[in-house]
Amino acid sequence: MNNPEIIAATVTYVQKELEGAEGGHDWFHIERVWNNTRRIAQTEPVDHLVVELGALLHDIADAKFHGGDESIGPRKAGQFLELLQVPVEVIDHVKNIIAHISFKGGNFEAAFHSPELAVVRDADRLDALGAIGIARAFHYGGFKNREIYNPAIPPDLNMSRETYKKTKAPTINHFYEKLLLLKDRMHTETGKRMALERHRFMENFLEQFYREWNGSLSA
Ligand code: ADP
Ligand code: NI
Incomplete structure (x- = not known):
């Protein structure tokens, strides 16, 4: 699969997964964050596949709606991307973005940094x-x-x-x-x-x- 095909397959997957989601975290939230991400990424030296996948998958299983379990989102996204045979370093980066995007403060937020995370986090915060x-x-x-x-x-x-x-x-x-x-x-x-x-x-x-x-x- 080339990158546009990976993105298209991810869009379809996320739309399906978020059917019936609460209105603040539904597909339209993802679409807005994805749009913000692409706009911000135009002027940032980042891996575009990583930021787009990060944006699309960042709320795939929000801990708020899964008994506080912070590990479900990254795991689910990782399993999906493995099916598409996305390179392992891209998958790991996307999982790190999902795990660290939330406004939590404390040590958790400090544990991982990358320009790609910064772009997706800004895009999510704008929403x-x-x-x-x-x-x-x-x-x-x-x-x-x-x-x-x-x-x-x-x-x-x-x-x-x-x-x-x-x-x-x-x-x-x-x-x-x-x-x-x-x-x-x-x-x-x-x-x-x-x-x-x-x-x-x-x-x-x-x-x-x-x-x-x-x-x-x-x-
Ligand atoms: P995201 O999942 O997009 O990273 P959050 O889950 O923190 O962001 O919040 C989702 C939306 O719900 C945001 O617009 C946020 O302002 C709103 N929200 C979260 N917590 C509260 C709260 N205690 N009162 C009102 N709105 C809230
Ligand atoms: Ni979000």
Whole structure:
């Protein structure tokens, strides 16, 4: 198989696997991340097959929906790529991207670095920002039955990941605890530029949100 055929086969596989997936992690999320990846990769010295496969397979089995098991995604992607007889060094790299892409902080994130991971991670983070990011956050909040906003529960920037998972923080808090921090954690120049535009849109959204909440709109 040549590279375009490998990509095409992967698209078909991912579409099938993600049928019926939750709306924030469905095929359209993958397609957007794939598009972001190709755009960012135009100006980065990276292996294009690796970044495209990384983007397409990065949420193939999200630990969030698999009892917290972080190893399922890389394993599943690896098994699929082996069937296509993709070179083993490409497979290993793609598996590392999937294993290390999430915003987790701590030692886990530091364990693997590559320019290809940086591109796919930026591409994935961009989809958590801007208008799409806002839609995904409230979609996820609804899925988890969270409040939209509660002035009595302020965002907690120092909350540990474990506590965070257990608390039912309102979705607005997620902007301060994660989304507004992402623009300073982008790795590529293109990613930074795209993130800044989406960041500003979220700031405007929040400003308008509080004005409406407080009944202080002038019109
Ligand atoms: P991805 O799987 O794309 O790497 P995540 O799984 O961290 O990213 O999050 C997927 C989407 O769900 C993102 O848009 C993110 O903002 C949103 N999300 C994750 N956790 C929360 C939360 N606690 N409240 C609201 N939205 C959330
Ligand atoms: Ni993702």
